[in-house]
Amino acid sequence: MAIQEVRGTFKPELIPKETGGDIDDYEDALHVLMKFMGSMSSALEQVSGRGANAIVYQAGKRMGHDAAKMMEKTDNLEQAMDEMGEVLGHEFYYRMWKPAGQENYTVEKGDETVVKLLFRDCVVRQTLRRTGLPQKGPLCYLLYGYMVGAVEEVMGIKGKVDVDHVGPNACLKTLTIKWGGK
Amino acid sequence: MVEILVDEDACVGCGSCVDDCPNDVYKMNEEKWKTEVVNVDDCMACLSCHEICPAQAMTHKDIHVAKRLYIDRRVTEVLERII
Numbered sequence: 001m002a003i004q005e006v007r008g009t010f011k012p013e014l015i016p017k018e019t020g021g022d023i024d025d026y027e028d029a030l031h032v033l034m035k036f037m038g039s040m041s042s043a044l045e046q047v048s049g050r051g052a053n054a055i056v057y058q059a060g061k062r063m064g065h066d067a068a069k070m071m072e073k074t075d076n077l078e079q080a081m082d083e084m085g086e087v088l089g090h091e092f093y094y095r096m097w098k099p100a101g102q103e104n105y106t107v108e109k110g111d112e113t114v115v116k117l118l119f120r121d122c123v124v125r126q127t128l129r130r131t132g133l134p135q136k137g138p139l140c141y142l143l144y145g146y147m148v149g150a151v152e153e154v155m156g157i158k159g160k161v162d163v164d165h166v167g168p169n170a171c172l173k174t175l176t177i178k179w180g181g182k
Numbered sequence: 183m184v185e186i187l188v189d190e191d192a193c194v195g196c197g198s199c200v201d202d203c204p205n206d207v208y209k210m211n212e213e214k215w216k217t218e219v220v221n222v223d224d225c226m227a228c229l230s231c232h233e234i235c236p237a238q239a240m241t242h243k244d245i246h247v248a249k250r251l252y253i254d255r256r257v258t259e260v261l262e263r264i265i
Contacts, residue, residue: 027255034252093246099205100223118226121249130252165204167228169248172204 038131064149192239
């Protein structure tokens with residue numbers, strides 16, 4: 001396929017509308033980006049071993065803190081999840097999840113509050129499948145860090161995410177926040 | 183509401199889905215030695231049972247289907263023309 005060249009005269013600080021690109025351009029770029037991401041994750045694991053998880057987790061956490069800076073602060077976990085869902089939900093659609101027999105989404109365990117999150121449209125999962133890598137690897141830690149960073153920013157409290165189950169269509173994770181762990 | 187159909191003719195009774203499902207949605211029927219759905223309310227449609235089933239015996243109806251960002255649309259267009 002011939003590459004379409006965009007030519008024009010403009011100041012470099014202005015972005016002309018004809019350089020917007022169409023969906024096919026984005027798809028190509030997305031595929032390459034996914035391959036890059038998959039290769040980086042794989043190489044990182046090869047070089048750093050289990051340390052790769054910590055590195056990627058930290059990167060995700062920073063992203064999460066940045067993403068949640070503009071969100072309203074709350075100390076209610078369910079409210080925080082709704083708030084975060086509106087922003088982060090555009091990037092990966094997730095929902096709070098509970099077994100049918102359980103009354104509330106959040107469960108109190110001593111000084112901890114736990115909520116199960118079901119991640120549906122996850123770009124990390126799609127990237128791993130695109131590049132033939134297993135789930136639960138370092139790249140998944142990017143998402144864990146992202147969620148933890150965002151919840152820490154919104155609630156001003158320490159949190160952690162553990163993976164319960166992964167599937168090709170959705171993944172279940174547990175988010176735990178520790179009261180008094182500021 | 184999720185509805186899960188198990189094709190009994192296809193099910194080989196390996197029990198992989200029973201072992202794999204974290205929410206105990208499936209159980210082995212001791213008489214027929216086939217999988218049966220016993221707890222559909224707790225199905226989160228992760229579809230790992232589809233991935234693990236060697237006989238592709240399950241169908242999940244009315245579920246959220248995750249975006250397949252990695253599927254190349256040009257390839258699928260070509261395939262659609264061929265198939």
